[in-house]
Amino acid sequence: MARKRIQETADILQDAIRRLAPSRRDVDTEGLRRYLGLPEHDGFVDDGRVAAALTEMRGLKEWAAKGAGELAKAAPSLRWSEGENGTVAWSVRVCLPLLDDGRMELRLMLPPTPQMLEILHGMAVGNDPRHRLDEFKAEVNRVERETGKSMxxxxxxxxxxxxxxxxxxxxxxxxxxxxxxxxxxxxxxxxxxxxxxxxxxxxxxxxxxxxxxxxxxxxxxxxxxxxGFGTYIDKFRAARGMARHIVFHMGPTNSGKTHAAMERLAAAGKGAYLAPLRLLALENYEALRDRGLNAGMVTGEEVFGNKGATHVSRTIETADLQHTVDVAVIDEIQMISDPDRGWAWTNALFGIPAKTLILAGSDDALPYVRRAAEAANESLEVVAFERKTPLVLLDKPVPLEEVKAGDAVVAFSRQAVHEQREVLVGLGHTVATIYGALSPEVRRAEAERFRTGEADVLVTTDAIGMGLNLGPLQRVVFSALRKYDGKEDRPLTNPEIRQIAGRAGRFGHHDVGYVAATTEEGIDPIRKALAGAPAAPAADSRFYARPDLVAISAAASELRTESLHEVLTHFAQAAFYEGSPFQPSDMDAMLQAAEMVDRTRLNLAQRFALSMAPIDQRDELSFQVLKGWTEMLASGSGVPALRGNPLAELDHQERTVRLAGAYLWLSRRFPDAFDDADRMRQVRARANEAIERHLQETATKRLTKRMTVAHRG
Known part of the structure; x- marks a missing residue:
């Protein structure tokens, strides 16, 4: 019934509109009814009222569209908003500053006074923002004064x-x-x-x-x-106190860039070599020692040579940033872009106090090297090296059945390596095996077996990319072009492909190196990489950096906390200002360890050291061992060496070697607690022997079985 009456009223209004304004097509009948205040049951409407309402509504609409805004400009204290049917809601804003310079305004919103409303209505109906404007402004000023007095x-x-x-x-x-x-x-x-x-x-x-x-x-x-991350470069006082000359030996694998750097290092009175791997540090320590130099070696786990050695080979994380040398060589400088370990190259690049700092690496590092030299205001010399033997891509796939002596088959997981070596052994090959979980000693032994011909084929991960002498290797065969990098499964980058492929055709052994893929799909990505296609632009090209104990202690003091986890969590936000050329390295593993060590009563320095222990925290068993060691350290008792088991499976031996390395690393930081280092070295040696024995036996046993069966036949 109500809906019927509303419709009747609307029909009456429509008739009035057709009589009074036949050209109007935009009238909101329901809005007009509400504007007139008509009840839903009215059956009569005065034409005069309708005509006046139509005029006022049009004026109000035009006022809301233009006039109200003009008035607000003339009287800045006014605030307005448009309502229905062209109506405008007004308020007066009064600002009361709390400081002499006008800042900290207390903003109060007041409704218009009756006098304001009267003038505003006249302005709206006539759509004239100048209507009694001076009188209106005076009223607004009066309201502002009175409000100020009352407040x-x-x-x-x-x-x-x-x-x-x-x-x-x-x-x-x-x-x-x-x-x-x-x-x-x-x-x-x-x-x-x-x-x-x-x-x-x-x-x-x-x-x-x-x-x-x-x-x-x-x-x-x-x-x-x-x-120190606000002025990170300046914290390396020894390096900043001298005019260093940076020389970048830039070139691909097998170009002689590192060899040339080592020649200059050997000729210096005092020097240092910094390697990405313990294996590389060991090889170059031996090379320096064989030259008759007073050589030493320092890694996270051990120290070799005389205390006063003039030429020290180090892993990059152990760089000496205090003592001046004549020449320092930083190898594989392109690893400065690695989110996990790049911080160590950043520290060395900015902090090594060497009169001449020689960097060796691929051209992908050139932007970083140039920015570093400019930031430190140091001279830079770039020496380009060319590959000594050509590298040729085969345009047809080389499946495993066509692998021949002198080849290296590259896979990108431990499981894939073992699967492919079993296939190749079944095909009649003897196989050497290299992958990341193997210790440097075993990698070296396996490389030696391949180099001497005891094994005719090598199956490997990208672990061959650095630090191994693989003399007879002439052809690298990629069985995959994707890898899991600890966070995601992704395609290999062009520099990664070039680094691995470049191990083929070593100068002095071959006149040419060959590269192939096991599938047709793998050929084109390799072709693009070898053609010199640059790496995809990094989403963030800042230098990676990581806090040291000084920074951690300062952060804990400033944040008023003893929680290492809290300090590390807030570190990136606190230490790296917007626009900084530095960014925090990946600290996920440290954070996981920090959460565990924070539950102990160890002091901050002890907990920080434990959080950096080289434990594979993706391996739950290894992490539990670290937890046990932490609890023993906190209780004040000694931490005994692990018990080896020479009869255990391969993965157990590999874990034993990794944990032994972590124990030895901790023994250098906590010698009183981790006091069984000699026994741990023996455990590691026996585990390495078990691994090497397993690899040698499984590299030939299928071949032997096959030959025996053939002989019987």
Whole structure:
């Protein structure tokens, strides 16, 4: 019934519109009914009222579209919003500054006075923002003055509170004022009799939050200054105190760039070689020693040679950033872009105090090297090296059945390596095996078996990319072009393909090196990589950096916490300012370990050392061993060496070798607790022997079985 009556009223209004304004097609009948205040059951409407309403509604619509905005410009204190049927809602904003410079405005919103509403109505109906404008402005000014007087006492109280906060915060005052100003600009208080009573309480909450934010910001600034990442380069005082000359030996694998660098190092009175792998450090230590030099070696696990050695071979993480040398060589400098370990190359590049710093690596590192030299204001010389033997891509696939003596088959997981070596043994080959889980000693022994011909084929991961002498290797065959990098399964980058492929055709053994793929699909990506296609642009090309103990201690002090996990979690936010050329390295493993060691009563330095222990934390058993060692260290008892089991399976032996390395690493940091290092070296040696024995036996046993069967036949 109600709907029927509303429709009847609408029909009556439509008839009136057709009589009074036949050209109008845009009239909202329902809006007109509400504007006239007609009840739904009216059966009669005066044409005069309708005509007047239509005129006013048109004027209001035009007013809302243009006139209201013009008035707001003429009277900046006014705020307005458009409602239905062209109506405009008005309010007056009164700003009461709390500081002499006009900042920290307290913004109050007041409704228009009756006089304002009368003038506004006249402006709206006539769509004339100049209608009695001076009178209107005078009324607005009067409201602002009266509001200021009525709020005088409470505003003065708020000003005193703010001044007290500024005096108390001292160096943080500017930041406090900035936060307060921002908070007040985002708030508008409706004026009411209760406002004077409630405002101090609301204001107290804002002040407390501004103080907290100011102190946090100040803590971040102080932390940034104390840990040194605001001026990261300057923290390497020994290097900054000398005019270093940087020489970049830039070239592909098998170009002689590292050999040339080692020649200069050997000729120097005092020098250092920095390697990405313990195996490389060992090989070059032996090479320096064989030249008759007083050589030494330092890794995370061990120290060889005389204490006063003039030429020291090191793993990159153990770089000496204090003592000056004549020549230092940093090998595989392109690893500076690695999220996990790149921090070590960053430290060495900026921090090694060498008169001449020689970098050896691929051209992918050139942008980093140039930026580093510019940032440190040091001279840079780039020496380009060309590959000594050509590298040729075969345009047809080489399946495993066509692998021949002198080939290396490359896979990208331990499982794939073992599967393919079994296939190749079944095809009549003797196989040497190299992959990342093997110790440097076993990798070296397996490389020796291939080099001497005891094994005619090598099956390997990208572990052959650095630090192995693979003399007779003439052809590299990729069985895959994807790898799991610890976080995701991804295609190999062009530099990675070039690094691995470049091991084929070693100068002095072959006149040419060959590269192939086991499938047709693998040929084109290799072709693009060998043609010199650059790596895809990095999403973030900043230098990786990682906190040291000094930085960790400063952060803990600034954050007022003893939690290593909390310090590491906040470190990236605190230490690396926006626009910094540095970024935090991947600290996921450290964070996992920090969460565990924080449950002990060990001091911060001890917990930090444990968090960096070289444990594969993806291996739950290894992580549990670290947890047990941590608990023993915290209890004050000695940590015994692991018990070896020479009859255990291969994966057990590999884990034993890795854990032995971690134990020896910790024994250099906690010699009183990890005091069974000699026995642990024996355990590691026996595990390595078991691994090598297993690899040798399985490399020939299928072949032997096959030959026996053939002989019987």
């Amino acid at each position: 005088h006492r409470v505003v003065n109280r708020l000003r005193e509170d703010v001044r007290a906060d500024l005096a108390e915060d001292g160096s943080d005052a500017a930041t406090y004022a900035e936060h307060m100003d921002h908070a007040l600009r985002s708030r508008q208080y409706g004026f009411s009799p209760d406002l004077v009573r409630t405002l101090p309480g609301k204001f107290k909450e804002l002040r407390a939050r501004a103080k907290k934010l100011a102190r946090h910001d100040a803590g971040i600034r102080n932390l940034r200054e104390r840990v």
